Amino acid sequence: MEYHISKEAYLKIYAHCVKYPVNQVTGILLGKKTEGSPSKVNVITAIPVSHESVLLSNKLEIALRQIDIYCKKNTLQIIGCYHANELVENDEIPELINLFAKNIDSNLSGQSLLLMIDNKKLIANDDQHIFKAYVLQKSWKILQTITNYVFIVEEEGINKSKEIVKNGSYANIVDFDSHLEDISLDWLNNDKFVV
């Protein structure tokens, strides 16, 4: 089983986290799942959803329904979700995210991905990626601890992440929350966020 995170997805997630350093942020992973040996899950892009409380879930549902339509238009699948907690020390999976990610998993009939952002790595800003990757095997298990599971983040994404912080282009990323304030912002494509 191989999981691959594209440069585009990595940078969008990274920018989303950096833009809202004191908030929790949540988003959706889009890509393709291919069977075979080894089976592959390619995360091609990410759609930032929220930087406010996700507890109020009707918003999440509306966002998901629109993402679904977007996926059909672009022949993509919802592969999983990502979430960063508000507090640096807190690396738990919040209950709502747990339910939400499980829901995505059953829709995909397994092999979905939950990326929790490791806030400490985000602060450290070194050469490692910022994820704690989980897959659902009865409960959420850290992906790297499972034999025959590989998790790859495109190297160039990690390299470029420092650049988008320096030149300020991370500020161009928009999520569904900002879209609700100003619907001229394209949260689905994030065209203005060029890397």
Add this chain to the structure above:
Amino acid sequence: MDVIELAKPLIDGKFSSLDNIERYEILEQLIVAYLDTNEIDKAEKYLKLVKDKIKDEFSSRLQKLYGMIEEAKGNYEKAIEIYNETLKVDEVNEAVHKRLIAVNIANGNRTEAINLLNKYLEVFVSGDEDAWLQLADLYLLENQCQQAAYCIEEVILTNPKNHLYYLRYADIMCCIGRYQIASKYYCKTLDLCNDNIRALYGILYTNQYLLKSKAEDKSTSDETIKALIDLAKEQLAKLYKKSPCEEVVNEFLKQ
């Protein structure tokens, strides 16, 4: 960042020529800005200027800054100690009370933060909207939606013209499945701010749900519900005319 750019040359170059009160106000802002950008050593350097000025006299304001430096370093326990000590001397210092609450939130002591906030709102101004909103957020994190709703009722009473409060209340009602009330509050939001996208989505969402639910769970007629759905769809379609997401949303509205 902007604060640093503007305040630093003032403090470095023209410190003595600034007005006596003004310069310390700028200095305080500069120190806080450095804490925000995690440049703690610089904050400490500038704090020394203040310390030199007031020598051994007690100042809650200075103590607050010391506490904030400990917070920035991640020494939450130490910061809590400083704030508690300060409050022993200066019991009614609002800013220090607020810091104490904030540090408890940062430290993950949500229950303690809720206690302190409740006490704060009892003792001080009960019209402190930010404090109520913060308390509501904490309750939501604890999944105590009823209490959160109560907090929002308080801010609506304080400031009945702010549409965002009605919106928040509706969201919470939606969360606990009281779609009928939620719908009413979304409508009120729209009444006060007639192109509010969140309210329109809210009206659409709650009424689509109400349409499917049993008669005893709703107090409005199906005609009204349908009319509200149509209104929301129509408005959304109109507002999305120039949006880059128009195509997706149009399809969404057909569902």
